Amino acid sequence: MSELSINTTQNVNINFTAATIGQRILAFGTDLLIMIAYMIIIVMFINYSGLGDAMGKMDPWSGAAIMIVLFIPITFYSIFFESLFEGQTLGKRLLKIKVVKIDGYQASFGDYFIRWLFRLVDIVFSLGTVGFISIVVSEKSQRLGDMAAGTAIISLKSDISINSTILEDINDGYVPIYPLVIKLSDNDVRIIKDNFQRAQKHYDHEIIRKLTHKIEAVTGIKNQSGNDADFIKTVLKDYNFYTQNM
Template sequence: MSELSINTTQNVKINFIAASIGERLGAYFIDASVKIAYILVVWFVFFYWLKVGVLMDGLDSWSARALMSLFAIPLMFYSLTLESIFEGQSIGKILLKIKVVKIDGYQAGFGDYLIRWFFGIIDFFIPIIYGLVALITVISSKKAQRLGDMAAGTAVITLKNNINISHTILEDIGTSYVPTYPLVIKLSDNDMRIIKETFNKAADKNDYEIISKLVAKIESVTGIKNQSGNNSDFIRVVLKDYNFYTQNM
């Protein structure tokens, strides 16, 4: 799976995980199964039970084609209709927990789904190489996009929870936790996110110089003085203190 970074118009960076080839294929085959089930139901109800096939024998060719086209409409507009109703999801996508989103941070709209649906003719329905175009473009694209996604400015992401507490500014603190540095409230959520990300990366690489500079920056901005004597412990306490005060404000 590849990470997909979306920069919104408010200059906020949102990270998603692009849906894998397996997830997209799984959703495709589930949707195909739904369409096949529809065809079987239509055949049984209308052509076997209600004898529509017998009635069609008395129709001219244009009328017969019009009637067949009427039955085919749900198949033709299946993905467009469901993605518009369920905000980027078909039955297959719902079951596989993947979704179509705009890469500019906005909610995809009907026009975007329409473009994806239209380009589906190229992606999936070229004779002999059915679906090969979509498969190649998804694999080769940096954002795992098929042609329809590229044209619509969309991508398909996974909704499965791949985030744990280490990816956020949250820290595990017990109910009996006693804070040390009240002045941490001078910092913002974004400050804490940057501090935590920088600290974690530096700690993984044993980059004590970066950690020391980070401590100096925290002290200069907040007026806090490191009382622990250990830079890493100091930053951990700052993170927990910030969580304590902001959760109880």
């Protein structure tokens, strides 16, 4: 499975796992079954409601217009549900995959529309061949519609949490202590957090002490807490505070 690095609006890279070709096919198959079920219901309605007889007495244009209206939900199925569920059709929700923008922004209706429009090439006219090949060969597992819209499909089953990023959970009333943390870069903070979490997991106090000294040397900050672990936690929170409010 390929990894997707998405840069958020806060200039933070978060890694996700791209949905596999199998997940995408199963999601598409599920959506297809739902659409087939809808068509069967419509056909039964036409046959048993008397609408079929009424349409038989209409001119061809009127009958065609009624059929178009009845089957509009099939035509716009994907764009409707992706817009409604923010990147998921019913099949995608079941398989726990989702359409996202690769620049970190929330995908818009225009993005879903572009993906829907390219279905003609990716799926309909090529019977899925073009879409399959482009997903397999592209770096971010994108079909042509995704490439045009700047989107990708990720797996929500990925073991990704706030602890996997440089983000920290800070409340609205948080008061920072060390303004000089802005001398650090995103990569510096990522390295600090990764090593700090590993050191805590293995009770490696020596690594925590070395991280504290390194932070002090790079930023000019002096540990005011007297506790190295608390100092590093504060530095991480302060960095998030300042970078999110700049």
